[in-house]
Amino acid sequence: MKNRVLNNHLLRPLLVVIGVIIIVLVVRQLYVPGDFGIHVPGYTYGWYREGNIEDWKQVTVKYQGREYCANCHTTEVDLISTSPHAIIQCENCHGPGVGHPPDPPKLVIDKSRELCLRCHSELQYPSNPRSAIKGIDPVAHNPNVECVTCHNPHKPTIPGA
Amino acid sequence: MSSTGPESFSRREPGSISRRDFLKKTAIVAAGALIPLAALEILSPARAQALVDDAATGPLHWVFLVDTYKCVGCGFCVKACKLENEVPYETEATRTWVERYVLTKDGGFHADSPEGARDGFITPKIKIGPGEYQDIKPEDIAKAYFVPKLCNQCNLPPCVQVCPVGATYKAPDGVVLVDRTWCIGCGYCIMACPYGARFFHPKYRTAEKCNFCYHRLAKGLSPACVQACPFGARQIGNLNDPNDPVAKVITTERIAVLKSEYGTKPQVFYLGLDQEVR
Numbered sequence: 001m002k003n004r005v006l007n008n009h010l011l012r013p014l015l016v017v018i019g020v021i022i023i024v025l026v027v028r029q030l031y032v033p034g035d036f037g038i039h040v041p042g043y044t045y046g047w048y049r050e051g052n053i054e055d056w057k058q059v060t061v062k063y064q065g066r067e068y069c070a071n072c073h074t075t076e077v078d079l080i081s082t083s084p085h086a087i088i089q090c091e092n093c094h095g096p097g098v099g100h101p102p103d104p105p106k107l108v109i110d111k112s113r114e115l116c117l118r119c120h121s122e123l124q125y126p127s128n129p130r131s132a133i134k135g136i137d138p139v140a141h142n143p144n145v146e147c148v149t150c151h152n153p154h155k156p157t158i159p160g161a
Numbered sequence: 162m163s164s165t166g167p168e169s170f171s172r173r174e175p176g177s178i179s180r181r182d183f184l185k186k187t188a189i190v191a192a193g194a195l196i197p198l199a200a201l202e203i204l205s206p207a208r209a210q211a212l213v214d215d216a217a218t219g220p221l222h223w224v225f226l227v228d229t230y231k232c233v234g235c236g237f238c239v240k241a242c243k244l245e246n247e248v249p250y251e252t253e254a255t256r257t258w259v260e261r262y263v264l265t266k267d268g269g270f271h272a273d274s275p276e277g278a279r280d281g282f283i284t285p286k287i288k289i290g291p292g293e294y295q296d297i298k299p300e301d302i303a304k305a306y307f308v309p310k311l312c313n314q315c316n317l318p319p320c321v322q323v324c325p326v327g328a329t330y331k332a333p334d335g336v337v338l339v340d341r342t343w344c345i346g347c348g349y350c351i352m353a354c355p356y357g358a359r360f361f362h363p364k365y366r367t368a369e370k371c372n373f374c375y376h377r378l379a380k381g382l383s384p385a386c387v388q389a390c391p392f393g394a395r396q397i398g399n400l401n402d403p404n405d406p407v408a409k410v411i412t413t414e415r416i417a418v419l420k421s422e423y424g425t426k427p428q429v430f431y432l433g434l435d436q437e438v439r
Contacts, residue, residue, distance in 0.1 A: 010186055014189065014190065014193065017193060018193050018196070021193070022196075036327065039333070040219070040333040041331055041333065044321075045318060045331040046330055046331060047327040047330065048328070048329075048330035048343075049327070049340055052340040055340075055342075056372065057379035057380075058376065061245075061380060061382060062244055062245045062385070063241055063244070063245050065382070088391045089237075089388060089389055089391070091241070092237045092240070092241070092389055092391070095244070096241075096245065114280055114281075117281070118235040118237065118280070118282075118283060121282075121283040121284065123285055123305070124299035125263075125302065125305035126303070126304055128233070128304075128305055128306050128307070129230070129232075129233050130233035130307075138283065
């Protein structure tokens with residue numbers, strides 16, 4: 001009598017609990033990668049899958065930098081290098097050069113007024129270098145005309161000056 | 162409870178349990194409950210301390226320097242960041258952004274960051290809501306400046322501490338990374354960051370943040386925002402290299418960090434940070 005009661009009410013649920021625990025441990029062993037654990041800098045901030053660091057390092061670089069462009073486009077790079085726009089990276093206007101060439105064969109140039117206005121829309125801010133950049137009021141200064149119609153971004157000069 | 166006296170202790174009802182059996186069962190249950198603990202790694206205090214020491218003395222510790230005196234609010238950094246790191250361009254989500262602060266002579270305070278300054282600041286009007294702008298007369302302005310912001314790669318990152326699954330962590334070189342394959346998208350880290358530097362990636366549906374362009378650092382390149390900035394307002398360096406120009410500025414000049422009162426030990430340092438900046 002006593003044993004039957006124990007079997008029904010204690011041992012069976014206990015077996016179920018132990019079974020669940022074993023299943024969880026097995027699944028954990030199979031699912032959690034081997035390199036997951038505590039690494040530098042310790043438990044609080046260093047509990048992670050170590051392989052992820054390598055995953056991030058493998059991400060493709062999109063912006064190649066001026067030196068990459070200069071490998072072929074020497075004329076343009078030489079021209080802009082002597083102008084006040086020498087500080088601006090080619091890809092800021094031409095877009096990221098990843099894959100070019102051959103894919104894409106041509107980069108899409110952003111010739112919009114908005115691109116030039118990033119710096120040349122006049123903001124009269126005391127003690128900010130923005131006010132030292134030659135600026136225009138985009139509403140008054142030849143609205144709806146692309147800046148490159150009159151200005152050469154590789155050798156920016158004021159027409160007629 | 163009709164009977165009292167010593168015999169009532171020895172007489173047991175059907176289904177009741179003796180003291181001996183009770184203790185036996187208790188021992189079994191306790192032992193069973195201990196089984197999951199076997200899955201945990203037990204760290205000796207010496208090993209835990211060694212892990213912390215390694216982090217402090219590693220050869221590489223990436224830090225960022227923002228010179229707010231140089232920023233003109235062109236937003237080329239934000240554009241480059243979004244394209245480099247494939248953060249959908251048309252959304253407001255961004256890993257880095259630029260804030261504009263305009264303080265007027267009557268003590269007024271205005272700040273905005275339209276679309277995170279993805280397209281720069283091309284109007285003197287301050288954005289105060291969707292499609293709503295406020296005019297400020299140039300003659301009323303006492304001072305105005307731009308403050309680029311990004312993840313601070315804190316030395317004591319609250320975002321990492323709250324992650325329930327170990328999907329975000331501090332790499333040995335100081336950069337806080339997110340493991341997209343491991344992130345469950347619970348959003349605790351986004352709530353925990355006092356700087357608002359984290360967001361949900363609209364495409365990957367995981368937590369996302371600036372990681373100093375970790376893939377570019379690995380190849381010896383600067384982060385995309387550093388390269389795109391025409392004015393040198395953004396710089397990256399290795400704090401553990403005494404000859405590093407950025408490390409020299411941070412160790413020898415007067416610098417500030419954002420929200421130091423939170424005790425997170427930010428690793429993005431600012432030159433010319435005004436008291437109004439939060």
